[in-house]
Amino acid sequence: LIEQDLREITHGRRDLAETDATSLVAVDAKRVVLDDLRARLGPHRTVADLAALVYVASNGDGQVAQESMVARSRLVLQALKPGSGGREVLEEVAVLESQLAAPGDGYPLNPFHWVIEFPEVFVEGGGFHVVVGNPPFMSGSKLSGNLGDLYRESLVQSVACGARGTADLVAYFVLRAAALVRPSGIIALIATNTIAQGDSRDVSLAQLCGKGWRIFEAVPSMAWPGAASVHVSLIWLSRGLEASFDASLHLFSRVEGEPHTLSDRLPAYQGTTVNGEGFVLSEVDRREVLSQYPDESAAIRPFVNAEDLGGDPDFLYSRWVIDVSNLDASAAKSAYPGLWSRLEMSVKAERSMNSNLKLSNEWWRFERARDELYKSISGQSRVLVGPGTAKWWFVCWLPPDWVYSKAVYVFPGQSDCGAGVLSSSWYESWLRRWGGTMKVDPRFSAKKGFYNFVFPSENEELRSAGREFLDLRSKFQRDRSLGLTAVYNQLHEDVASSDSAIAELREALITLDEAVLKA
Numbered sequence: 001l002i003e004q005d006l007r008e009i010t011h012g013r014r015d016l017a018e019t020d021a022t023s024l025v026a027v028d029a030k031r032v033v034l035d036d037l038r039a040r041l042g043p044h045r046t047v048a049d050l051a052a053l054v055y056v057a058s059n060g061d062g063q064v065a066q067e068s069m070v071a072r073s074r075l076v077l078q079a080l081k082p083g084s085g086g087r088e089v090l091e092e093v094a095v096l097e098s099q100l101a102a103p104g105d106g107y108p109l110n111p112f113h114w115v116i117e118f119p120e121v122f123v124e125g126g127g128f129h130v131v132v133g134n135p136p137f138m139s140g141s142k143l144s145g146n147l148g149d150l151y152r153e154s155l156v157q158s159v160a161c162g163a164r165g166t167a168d169l170v171a172y173f174v175l176r177a178a179a180l181v182r183p184s185g186i187i188a189l190i191a192t193n194t195i196a197q198g199d200s201r202d203v204s205l206a207q208l209c210g211k212g213w214r215i216f217e218a219v220p221s222m223a224w225p226g227a228a229s230v231h232v233s234l235i236w237l238s239r240g241l242e243a244s245f246d247a248s249l250h251l252f253s254r255v256e257g258e259p260h261t262l263s264d265r266l267p268a269y270q271g272t273t274v275n276g277e278g279f280v281l282s283e284v285d286r287r288e289v290l291s292q293y294p295d296e297s298a299a300i301r302p303f304v305n306a307e308d309l310g311g312d313p314d315f316l317y318s319r320w321v322i323d324v325s326n327l328d329a330s331a332a333k334s335a336y337p338g339l340w341s342r343l344e345m346s347v348k349a350e351r352s353m354n355s356n357l358k359l360s361n362e363w364w365r366f367e368r369a370r371d372e373l374y375k376s377i378s379g380q381s382r383v384l385v386g387p388g389t390a391k392w393w394f395v396c397w398l399p400p401d402w403v404y405s406k407a408v409y410v411f412p413g414q415s416d417c418g419a420g421v422l423s424s425s426w427y428e429s430w431l432r433r434w435g436g437t438m439k440v441d442p443r444f445s446a447k448k449g450f451y452n453f454v455f456p457s458e459n460e461e462l463r464s465a466g467r468e469f470l471d472l473r474s475k476f477q478r479d480r481s482l483g484l485t486a487v488y489n490q491l492h493e494d495v496a497s498s499d500s501a502i503a504e505l506r507e508a509l510i511t512l513d514e515a516v517l518k519a
Contacts, residue, residue, distance in 0.1 A: 193221040265455075300321070389443045461518070491505060
């Protein structure tokens with residue numbers, strides 16, 4: 001019924017486009033016909049709106065949505081035709097349409113139906129010849145919070161064919177563009193450079209490449225020429241032209257495919273997610289708090305972020321954190337009454353507005369305390385850590401009793417060999433290739449850039465080379481009072497330097513890389 005009507009409307013629109021209008025009378029006549037055709041699309045638009053609502057409300061369950069729509073769509077179409085009556089159905093339609101403004105999770109829907117708005121393109125043409133665009137950016141972790149859980153689930157099911165992950169919004173725009181072009185069509189899009197990384201790549205480009213799409217041209221990463229401080233990718237895809245780039249926007253080489261997760265890997269843990277500004281203290285705050293509650297110092301611990309790792313030559317932490325997460329409410333209040341009162345006035349007020357009941361009810365606890373992390377490093381003399389994102393990738397040895405923020409990754413159980421491998425140019429290249437980037441800076445991903453990396457067997461040469469490089473790097477830091485970011489700036493960028501200490505550090509890195517390659 002819908003397809004037949006859309007075909008008639010399509011023929012009418014095409015005939016209208018070919019009709020000459022050289023007089024005002026002819027123009028008015030065309031306007032009347034066009035208005036009539038638009039009015040005929042109204043019922044179909046309403047049915048499509050209802051279909052979108054039913055689908056979203058079914059939490060992406062296509063079978064449930066289909067059964068629900070089949071039960072009412074024909075009646076709805078009939079009721080909406082002029083002179084057909086059907087008041088009861090119209091009342092039901094009105095109720096359902098009102099729900100479009102606020103479906104189950106309270107986020108409004110404003111559907112756009114390509115087939116109905118462009119029937120001549122899709123009913124008979126099979127889609128657009130070309131889709132060109134610059135889709136909006138929204139991080140995958142923010143989709144549910146900004147657009148609603150139901151909408152995100154519908155994206156996963158209807159657009160991404162069930163492929164899950166924290167893909168950015170642009171990934172779904174790429175998939176939608178692919179669905180809008182005809183078999184011989186071309187897609188040309190501007191996207192953030194995360195489109196070729198991590199879950200965004202897996203959900204969009206990798207999925208399309210697996211279905212016969214080919215990336216025949218690309219600019220993998222470039223600075224946006226406007227005011228926004230972002231890096232973008234330019235991508236061109238088709239089904240017919242020869243592919244030049246893979247889903248990671250790398251030129252094809254002799255090795256193809258994605259690296260697999262390996263078994264028997266030592267773990268990599270992301271640090272603690274605090275969620276509450278009242279937990280965190282500056283040095284001035286800490287002194288003030290301890291002057292009031294000197295017996296409660298055990299619950300105030302060093303709090304390390306990525307800036308501390310890269311900016312201070314001695315890795316001195318700039319902040320502290322109140323940590324009573326491992327205690328229940330009565331125990332925390334009894335052991336640390338002063339700190340409890342401080343948290344109650346700050347964190348509790350902030351968390352009380354959170355829709356997550358666990359966070360609001362257990363407001364004195366960190367959102368993700370990472371108990372498994374701190375249990376795994378308890379009793380160790382040192383622990384290897386690295387930044388989640390930094391200009392240069394590096395690892396360093398730090399005490400196990402500090403609290404590491406979510407911007408830091410911790411590697412329990414690593415030896416001097418493991419520290420050497422993770423400090424090598426080989427691993428940094430792997431991380432940039434598979435872990436992803438933030439703008440052009442390497443971004444650590446345990447799943448994409450660590451658990452799939454082959455660590456060589458340990459041996460004395462590798463152990464010695466790793467220790468030598470890290471010792472020389474530490475000495476250079478102390479002698480020059482430089483953080484690691486500044487050290488690596490000199491190591492990699494100041495190639496014309498005649499500094500003998502930098503030359504020695506470069507030679508140590510070369511020796512380390514050779515030992516890793518040999519192992």
